[in-house]
Amino acid sequence: MSDIIQLLPDHVANQIAAGEVVQRPASVVKELLENSIDAGATTITLLLKDAGKTLIQVIDDGKGMSVTDARMCFERHATSKIQKAEDLFNLNTKGFRGEALASIAAISHVELKTKQKTDELGTCIKIEGSKVNSQEFINTAIGTSIAVKNLFYNIPARRNFLKSDTVETRHIIDEFQRVALAHPTITFLLHHNNNEVYHLKSSNLRKRIVNVFGVKMNEKLVPINEQTDILTIEGFVAKPEYAKRKRGEQFFFVNDRFIKSSYLNHAVVNAFDGLLENGMHPSYFLYLKVPTKSIDINIHPTKTEIKFDNEKALYAMLRATVKHSLGQYSIAPVLDFDRDATLDISYNQKKNNSQTSAPKILVDPDFNPFKEEKQSEIRFPFKREKKQENWESLYTSVISDNEKQEELFSENEDKIQKTFQIQRKYVLSLIKSGVVLIHQSLAHQRILYEEFLESITVKEANSQQLLFPVKISFSSQEIEMIYTIKSELENAGFSFDEFTKESVTIKGIPISVTESKITIILEQLLNDIDLEVPDTSFSHFDIMAKSFAKTLAIKTGTKLSEKEQDALVNDLFSCKEPNVSPFGKSIFKTLTLNEIDNLFNS
Ligand code: ADP
Ligand code: MG
Numbered sequence: 391m392s393d394i395i396q397l398l399p400d401h402v403a404n405q406i407a408a409g410e411v412v413q414r415p416a417s418v419v420k421e422l423l424e425n426s427i428d429a430g431a432t433t434i435t436l437l438l439k440d441a442g443k444t445l446i447q448v449i450d451d452g453k454g455m456s457v458t459d460a461r462m463c464f465e466r467h468a469t470s471k472i473q474k475a476e477d478l479f480n481l482n483t484k485g486f487r488g489e490a491l492a493s494i495a496a497i498s499h500v501e502l503k504t505k506q507k508t509d510e511l512g513t514c515i516k517i518e519g520s521k522v523n524s525q526e527f528i529n530t531a532i533g534t535s536i537a538v539k540n541l542f543y544n545i546p547a548r549r550n551f552l553k554s555d556t557v558e559t560r561h562i563i564d565e566f567q568r569v570a571l572a573h574p575t576i577t578f579l580l581h582h583n584n585n586e587v588y589h590l591k592s593s594n595l596r597k598r599i600v601n602v603f604g605v606k607m608n609e610k611l612v613p614i615n616e617q618t619d620i621l622t623i624e625g626f627v628a629k630p631e632y633a634k635r636k637r638g639e640q641f642f643f644v645n646d647r648f649i650k651s652s653y654l655n656h657a658v659v660n661a662f663d664g665l666l667e668n669g670m671h672p673s674y675f676l677y678l679k680v681p682t683k684s685i686d687i688n689i690h691p692t693k694t695e696i697k698f699d700n701e702k703a704l705y706a707m708l709r710a711t712v713k714h715s716l717g718q719y720s721i722a723p724v725l726d727f728d729r730d731a732t733l734d735i736s737y738n739q740k741k742n743n744s745q746t747s748a749p750k751i752l753v754d755p756d757f758n759p760f761k762e763e764k765q766s767e768i769r770f771p772f773k774r775e776k777k778q779e780n781w782e783s784l785y786t787s788v789i790s791d792n793e794k795q796e797e798l799f800s801e802n803e804d805k806i807q808k809t810f811q812i813q814r815k816y817v818l819s820l821i822k823s824g825v826v827l828i829h830q831s832l833a834h835q836r837i838l839y840e841e842f843l844e845s846i847t848v849k850e851a852n853s854q855q856l857l858f859p860v861k862i863s864f865s866s867q868e869i870e871m872i873y874t875i876k877s878e879l880e881n882a883g884f885s886f887d888e889f890t891k892e893s894v895t896i897k898g899i900p901i902s903v904t905e906s907k908i909t910i911i912l913e914q915l916l917n918d919i920d921l922e923v924p925d926t927s928f929s930h931f932d933i934m935a936k937s938f939a940k941t942l943a944i945k946t947g948t949k950l951s952e953k954e955q956d957a958l959v960n961d962l963f964s965c966k967e968p969n970v971s972p973f974g975k976s977i978f979k980t981l982t983l984n985e986i987d988n989l990f991n992s
Pocket of ligand 2: 421424425484485486488490491
């Protein structure tokens with residue numbers, strides 16, 4: 391038998407290695423941005439075409455490369471950042487594996503232009519699939535520009551595997567944000583298909599966060615600051631009332647490198663103990679500095695996971711620091727999540743028999759999240775006092791406004807009421823065989839959902855023109871997102887006037903939307919799209935209809951007139967699927983006369 395083992399040619403080995411480093415356009419973006427930072431750049435520009443599928447170009451004003459280095463940098467395991475194994479334990483650079491450029495050049499068309507300060511002429515190298523096609527001297531600015539075109543052109547399977555432009559752009563923006571947040575003093579620009587998406591000027595940390603996420607972020611931030619021998623913690627957490635349903639804005643940076651750590655996340659979430667509603671996630675931007683020797687970055691190829699020597703101490707310190715800052719800055723109203731909003735109405739009314747007063751927000755100026763007893767005292771005043779009420783209050787609480795009270799008990803018997811609202815939450819409707827109990831908010835969600843879905847997909851939507859167009863500010867990332875779903879939004883009844891980097895001007899809205907709700911429904915929609923990462927336009931439609939329905943549906947606690955109750959019942963039962971809400975919850979229950987009888991026969 392002859393020998394059969396042979397070494398793979400370099401370009402094949404590189405292509406295989408590329409699979410590990412480059413999963414998608416966003417991976418290229420990350421590697422190129424990190425190289426520019428390692429080169430000491432003060433301004434970094436990222437240019438994209440078609441979500442990076444056609445072009446990813448990074449231009450920096452860093453130290454550039456010599457002619458020889460320009461050629462060398464595309465070799466596998468070629469790096470200027472470490473020389474020996476020990477260096478791995480004392481890393482001050484982003485890169486060190488010497489694999490990124492070799493991998494990228496194996497699976498795309500690369501054009502490198504670079505020049506050092508001391509050189510008169512720069513170098514331009516063109517490579518396709520690891521093969522150098524040309525190398526020449528050129529006139530170029532100090533620094534480096536690397537253009538990566540047609541990613542995965544020679545691996546069709548990978549190219550076809552790429553997601554829609556919306557999704558790939560999302561991944562790129564995630565990477566871009568992480569790098570930009572880690573280096574607030576560096577100026578970053580991002581252009582996508584010749585539109586400027588970000589222009590982040592060199593600034594302090596707080597400004598950088600606000601520039602990335604929009605002006606609304608500023609008021610949400612609580613500063614964090616702690617310095618000990620083994621660790622410095624800096625940054626911000628968002629106040630508890632701004633917690634989000636998705637985990638979006640959670641950032642840890644360790645020695646200026648974005649990392650993922652469920653362990654440290656746990657420490658932060660733990661510090662919010664008692665301040666967050668179930669299922670809500672706090673936003674945070676936390677910058678940890680630890681001695682380079684005490685961490686190991688080498689455990690994951692994309693370098694987003696690291697190992698700490700003294701994890702437990704870090705955990706405790708992080709938790710205590712965040713908790714302390716929250717305690718100091720927590721001037722927020724007490725959020726009353728456990729209590730059912732409908733319970734307070736009757737109580738108020740009993741005391742003040744003639745008039746209903748406007749709902750008040752409970753604010754406790756002495757609120758301290760660490761004092762547990764205090765908190766529960768504020769939380770359940772209604773439940774506690776309710777016990778002391780006598781049986782009469784049961785009636786006043788069932789019928790929660792005077793008007794209805796009169797109607798119900800008036801001598802005038804000729805009008806038979808068929809629907810009743812219970813606790814401003816359910817509508818009870820009489821039917822031949824018994825009663826049906828309908829959850830008002832879920833029912834309205836279903837009605838709105840079917841209405842929107844139909845107007846978006848089937849017929850022309852009914853749009854109302856606004857007398858005065860409304861200008862709404864968003865972060866540039868949100869604007870980008872609205873722009874990609876613009877045509878679907880137009881189907882739904884929106885019409886747009888002007889898109890700028892920070893705002894959208896809206897001149898028409900769907901009939902069922904009121905002007906005051908525009909911002910909230912768009913914000914909720916962006917949030918929902920973000921959560922689902924939809925890929926086809928059908929699911930866009932569906933998410934949109936669901937999101938609008940959820941935001942616009944009447945809520946528990948809303949009083950309904952008899953007419954409204956009637957309309958709700960009728961509209962619900964003319965829906966295609968009246969049984970379940972768009973999110974799969976049951977909308978109503980029926981109780982037959984038989985079942986009611988049985989309640990009394992046991
Ligand atoms: P690594 O970053 O792990 O060293 P890369 O393949 O990303 O590996 O880059 C190889 C080398 O090319 C780097 O070590 C650096 O010397 C050089 N290099 C890459 N990008 C730049 C840049 N933008 N400016 C200057 N030098 C660069
Ligand atoms: Mg690198």
